[in-house]
Amino acid sequence: MEGIRRFMRESVGYGTLFLVLVTVFSTILYKWSGDRSQYFDEYEVAGVRAKKEVFAAHKEEYNTVFIGSSRTYNQIDPSIFDGIIGTQSFNLAYSAVQPFRIFDYVAAVAEMKPDLAYVFVELSPLSRLYDGFKESQHLHALDEERYQTALDVFGKNNLPLRLHAESVKDYTKLLAYKYIGFNSAKRWRAVLDIYEPQEQFVDRQPYLTAGFFPTDSVKNDKSPMRQRQRYFQEHPETMKRYDHSTQRDDFSKERDQLVDEWKNLQSLFSEDTKIILLIPPRNPENSIVQTAKLKYFLEQEGMTIFDFSDSDDYPVLFQVDNSNDEVHLNLKGAQIYTRLIAEKVQTLNSDID
């Protein structure tokens, strides 16, 4: 038994020592290697970097941008939008770009000082990390300050105790993973100026496509998008889970969900630039109520919001034929969605005139 006790003693001892050391290394790395927005802007998501490079090189050619997650990246075709409105637009969105990260991204675009008529930003609430650690890129947008903000937001949201506990657990786990150093090779690559492989960025020439990349074009069978597509094709009935956009809650309690941060996006640009927030169709179930709340408060602040989340208003965006999966449209759906946005802009402009 002495052998096994010694083995366990040494395993625990060296394991703890290594854990402490890697945590120290990672903490030093994160403290030393620049602020989060600069880091995100350049290195966090390789596709963002490539898109931003193209946009920076041609910014005089564009007067409209779309910023958001895959539900903007894969769903808004600038060529259709421009054909209707007469703008020159570029789709700057990318997969997994969500709150916290969106604020950094919009700020980075504003810093380029482009002359923009419209900035469309996808509106989404600060969510619990549904996929947990699998969203390993999320950990780079998180730091102590934002961790505290997230806890405050969840605290104010009157979430059921179970959801609140899970949210706290997910964010705590993510911050712990970050400081243990999981996936921090991305940060090392940023420090050492090593180019990131572009895992999903199959569209290598965003200039030619104006940054649009429909879900139908994703070829990587291992990509989450293809996995979702396969699952959806086998279980199209899951669509109804997301058809509850009329759910409402009591909005009178607390301002929450980073309302001030969303509102402040306008201040990053000149008065001539119109910020329009987009709520895409079929929000994930857990965020429907929160998005509705956000919309409610932001409209009170005078923000313009195009909301496509109501299946009664936009049934065409909730049809299986127009879908890649539960929460993404396919190319046909994207074309319809883009036209609907353009028509809303036309209506908005005619109201102003």
Place this chain on the structure above:
Amino acid sequence: MLFHSIEFAIFFVIVFVVYWFVVNKDLQKQNLFLLIASCTFYGWWDWKFLSLIFVSIIIDYLVGIKIHETEDKQRRKYWLWVSLAVNLGMLGFFKYYNFFVGSFVDAFSTVGIQLQARTLNIILPVGISFYTFQTLSYTIDIYRKRLQPTRNFINFAAFVSFFPQLVAGPIERAAKLLPQIEKPRTFDYNQAKDGLRQMLWGFFKKIAIADVCGQYADYIFQNYENLHPLILLAGALLFLFQIYGDFSGYSDIAIGTAKIFGIRLMVNFAYPLFVRDFVEFWQKWHISMIKWFIDYLGLALGGSGGKMWRRYLNFMIIFTVSGLWHGATWSFVFFGFIHGLLMSISYWRRRTYKIRYGRIVEEGKLFPSLNVLGRFIFMNVLGALTAVFFRVQVLGDAFDYIGRMFWNFEADMMPIGWDILLLLMLLFGLEWGNRHKEHPLQFERLGKGGRLATYFVLVYLCVIYFDTNYSSFIYFQF
């Protein structure tokens, strides 16, 4: 359950404690616990497929006894066929049904006959090719009177389902593994410590080599039509290193885990990136699979005796079938065929020029000679070209990829992170320096400080490159 997951870390600690502290006094309880742990490990993916493993276990357990009980040749053969039919039937249905139906329809359509045949939406059970071969070896060895059947069902089930190697090998033989299951095991401090080091090496190869190379390889293979020939060559090499790191990494973790539980598994990879011809390559790459094919299929084809042309033909058959074992596509079949051809050429060259290579490449030398280095490079490049058929599972696309290495010189270059070069240098350096050992972390000359520093570097690299986006092992699909 993946080895490189938090779930496995918790599972491992629980199983370790119960195995060595709670059920260690009673072998039957220990084996029953091992069986339950293995079922939990496998059932983590999909518990429904456990039933397939148990069908194999029950059939082969009974068939083994039945074959042994009779001396009647016909009866023995009959029972062997039962085992073959059940095991290969399940493998054929789950893995090859759609392939054969599709190929059959395609073949008729080329001569103008349009057939209507249904393909099925079949999910491939994880590891079916591995455990099927393992149980088959049991019944075939009993049939050949090389092995006595076990009468203890729990022991047999624990042997077939032993969790470290259940889903991706090494494909163990009953003659080696079953006796270890059947006798009491005592904790061996040195063996367990070595197991832990081998696991670390496996994690490094999986996380810091395979997954990182895979990021670039995936990108290059998806965009190969637009990329420069040099990038295509780099992509093929990176994929070769990816499958090496992925599969040999899995084997190292499996072997290391088994050592901690007091069980020795066979070596599955023996530094196959340092080889001089294809005979040597297949002596060092996926050893358990190729030995299985040679021992069972090769013997059925007449063994290594007889005329030379027959031997070359057997090589071609064995390797082509082994290609099909990997996956149900014509690209895998061609991968096997081309390796059979290269194996035959290497074998012919060795016989003609009376070439003999020692077991350890350049034994005792600090650096390889230029000649040997050139052979390593040649073999890796050739291996990478054949790996294209492994990676691109449409035969025409694989030829297209290779073709573009020779004419698409106007296409784009792309930057590849130089951190990969550092990682590969660490891999090659440690493997070369300890190529006479079972794994490269069996240091002889390094002091304790140097060893700890090396372990820490590997741990740190595993941590910083850990990314669950590239989590699964490639060989799970086989």
